Amino acid sequence: MLKKKQSNSEMLKGTLDMMILRTLLGGDAHGHTIAKVIERTSEDLLEVEQGSLYPALHRLEDRRWVSSYWGASENNRKAKFYRLTAKGRKQLLRETSRWRQMTRAIGLVMGEEGGAQ
Amino acid sequence: MLKKKQSNSEMLKGTLDMMILRTLLGGDAHGHTIAKVIERTSEDLLEVEQGSLYPALHRLEDRRWVSSYWGASENNRKAKFYRLTAKGRKQLLRETSRWRQMTRAIGLVMGEEGGAQ
DNA sequence: GAACATGCTTCGGAAGGATAGGTATTGGGA
DNA sequence: TCCCAATACCTATCCTTCCGAAGCATGTTC
Numbered sequence: 001m002l003k004k005k006q007s008n009s010e011m012l013k014g015t016l017d018m019m020i021l022r023t024l025l026g027g028d029a030h031g032h033t034i035a036k037v038i039e040r041t042s043e044d045l046l047e048v049e050q051g052s053l054y055p056a057l058h059r060l061e062d063r064r065w066v067s068s069y070w071g072a073s074e075n076n077r078k079a080k081f082y083r084l085t086a087k088g089r090k091q092l093l094r095e096t097s098r099w100r101q102m103t104r105a106i107g108l109v110m111g112e113e114g115g116a117q
Numbered sequence: 118m119l120k121k122k123q124s125n126s127e128m129l130k131g132t133l134d135m136m137i138l139r140t141l142l143g144g145d146a147h148g149h150t151i152a153k154v155i156e157r158t159s160e161d162l163l164e165v166e167q168g169s170l171y172p173a174l175h176r177l178e179d180r181r182w183v184s185s186y187w188g189a190s191e192n193n194r195k196a197k198f199y200r201l202t203a204k205g206r207k208q209l210l211r212e213t214s215r216w217r218q219m220t221r222a223i224g225l226v227m228g229e230e231g232g233a234q
Numbered sequence: 235g236a237a238c239a240t241g242c243t244t245c246g247g248a249a250g251g252a253t254a255g256g257t258a259t260t261g262g263g264a
Numbered sequence: 265t266c267c268c269a270a271t272a273c274c275t276a277t278c279c280t281t282c283c284g285a286a287g288c289a290t291g292t293t294c
Contacts, residue, residue, distance in 0.1 A: 041225050045222035046219075102163075130281055166284080167284095193291065193292095194291060241289085242288080259271080264267085
């Protein structure tokens, strides 16, 4: 993920799962769409690579945070849809909380007096 | 890094280098001190493991972002001090900018209207 | 002088992300 | 008709970082 102009950055590894779960709060969606939603809502600051996206989706399914089923996309193509499970919802809360805590902590170290908003 | 109670989190990988560089803005320091400073300024939300710290310092030195020299610590022990180089300063600016951009982007995806302040 | 705190090093494994290659299907245009 | 672009998915391999663990050395204190 995260590219656009300068590739990688290595920063923020581990946030992709959280963003996928967050996206699924808006309703079931298939991989391709999830990636597009993340890219657009981030104002194209993030770019979700397929090589990151699909392994992430499988990971989330293995952990029972999402479930999947085959269906047809908006373009009438075969597509695997993902749905947030109850476990996934809890996980999303945990990760969101952790994310806020961590960004605040780093903000403190970086000397941003406001901390995380 | 980042533990305290619940270990890891896997989130935020790649920010350690930035925090080390930031810490060295305050003046030369050796590894042990750098770790303590990061822990304390983060209000103990972050924990810097030795197995992360020293490889990171070597990494930064390989990239010429810091230079090192042997000296004596406050406790009269042998210690390797690190100093931010001109290249390191530029890198710190780049990483800080990138960090702000990325947290803002993720904030957008997570639906935090304020974005990263 | 044993124990402890300080201080540094490195190995090995786990995990996530990116690159790059591949498959399949639909629809549109030459 | 044929081909290509876009959509949609999969996965092997490599790279990087982090962490646990083990080890070494030295100064201080009891």
